Structures are given as C-alpha cells and as structure tokens.
C-alpha cells in the first residue's frame with residue numbers, strides 16, 4: 354500500500370503545529386527555536402545524536418517540557434496555554450510508546466492493553482473493573498497487532514518485540530489523535546525493529562494519525578518513515594521527504610565537533626543544513 358501523496362498531506366490540516374519552540378533547562382537552551390508540522394497519516398522519523406533534543410521535543414507536545422518561548426498546538430490544544438483539565442484531555446489523546454515498553458510485568462497482556470483506557474478516565478469504574486466493551490476492544494487491538502493468542506499470558510513472559518506490540522495496542526486503546534514513539538525499537542534486534550516500525554507506519558496510514566518516532570538507526574529511518582526531521586544541538590538542520598534524502602544528507606547530524614552541549618544557532622559549519630521541500 355502506498356503512503357499519502359504530497360498533495361494529500363498538504364491538503365490536510367496539520368494535527369501538530371510547532372513554531373519557534375524554545376525549551377531551556379537551567380538557562381541552557383535545549384531546543385533553540387524549532388518549527389514542525391505533523392500531518393494526519395504520516396510517519397515522521399526524528400533523528401539526532403544523543404542529547405540533540407529529540408525526547409525534549411516529544412515531551413513538549415504533551416506539556417512535559419518547560420517551554421520558554423514559541424507556540425505548540427496539538428489536536429486543537431494550545432499546549433503553552435492549556436485550560437483547566439485540558440492537560441488530561443491532551444494526554445488521553447496522545448498514545449506513547451517507549452524503548453522499555455513500560456508494561457506491568459505481572460499483569461496479563463490483556464490487562465496491560467486495558468490500562469490504555471484509563472487515560473479516558475470517567476468511563477472506567479476501577480472497582481468494578483473494565484467493561485466488556487473495553488475487553489472486546491482490547492482483544493480486537495491485540496488481534497490487530499498480531500498477538501491475540503498471548504492475551505492471557507503475563508506480560509513478562511513475552512519477548513521484547515511482542516511486548517512492544519502490546520504497548521502499541523495499549524496506546525491504540527486510547528483512540529489517540531497522535532502517537533509519539535520515543536526510541537521504540539532501541540531494545541530490539543534489527544528484524545524485529547523493522548516489523549514494529551512497519552506496524553506503526555501502517556497504523557499512521559490506516560487510522561490517519563501522525564506518528565512521530567525517534568530513531569538512532571539511519572537505515573531504519575530511511576526505510577520506515579515518510580518524512581525525516583533531524584535535530585542537531587536543539588535546532589532542526591535537516592528536514593524533508595524520506596524519499597528525497599540519503600544517508601549522506603543525514604551524516605552531519607552525528608559528526609563530532611568541539612562545541613560544548615549548548616545548542617547551535619546558527620548551526621555548526623560542519624553540520625548538514627539540508628531543507629528539502631515536503
């Protein structure tokens with residue numbers, strides 16, 4: 354199945370709009386004025402060396418980073434100015450997938466998926482347990498990620514790749530408007546990594562939601578994303594359709610330099626400052 358065309362992506366309204374985002378920790382700028390749009394149905398790979406600001410950018414989308422300047426809108430919410438109670442709504446719409454899966458090991462696979470419904474809060478009666486509708490939904494999601502046969506096994510008995518599928522099903526239980534996956538395959542071997550990224554990309558397309566996935570392995574980004582955004586010292590220095598980029602365009606993200614860890618603005622002369630049209 355082919356991905357959304359450029360025209361289709363452009364026609365759609367971005368679900369995420371970030372403009373001039375600055376995040377500082379103890380007066381040290383970690384994001385130095387980042388602009389980003391995420392469109393429905395696309396998988397965007399976020400690349401950059403360790404400490405370049407990938408996780409901070411993701412945290413900024415859910416209000417977990419100390420934003421000092423700029424505008425961040427996610428699914429209609431102004432993250433820099435959330436009304437009372439809006440933070441919970443925003444986070445309930447944001448499916449998150451992590452490197453270490455973050456499952457509850459002793460609980461069954463099915464129960465782990467059901468915990469995704471807790472983000473919706475009110476609908477769940479914790480004392481009474483989950484509704485049969487939620488159970489049916491969770492089972493159907495486990496089927497979708499190819500792991501329904503493990504529903505009653507404790508999560509700890511699953512392999513890493515299987516656990517990440519459970520974590521993805523849990524994220525889908527939230528009926529998310531967006532999925533943020535922070536190094537979701539860093540603990541998996543390359544073959545499993547590919548299948549998990551293929552799954553995420555399929556979800557983006559089928560459900561028409563953006564998936565933002567941070568990765569450390571260039572070939573995986575080049576194979577499993579529609580668009581690439583490369584951070585260097587808190588600044589986006591490479592961005593473009595994946596089909597228009599190659600490893601050489603991205604190498605500058607990882608070159609050493611003599612800088613301290615403060616963000617570069619303007620970028621270091623040796624860095625790739627590539628902007629390709631979407």
Ligand SMILES: Nc1ncnc2c1ncn2[C@@H]1O[C@H](COP(=O)(O)OP(=O)(O)OP(=O)(O)O)[C@@H](O)[C@H]1O
Nearest residue numbers: 378379383401402403404405406407408409410614
């Ligand atoms: N809570 C915090 N307090 C102080 N500094 C922080 C905090 N969180 C992140 N930083 C700093 O911000 C910079 C960017 O961190 P971030 O985790 O966003 O990088 P990253 O690109 O995701 O790195 P990695 O690939 O290693 O996960 C780093 O220098 C980090 O030390």
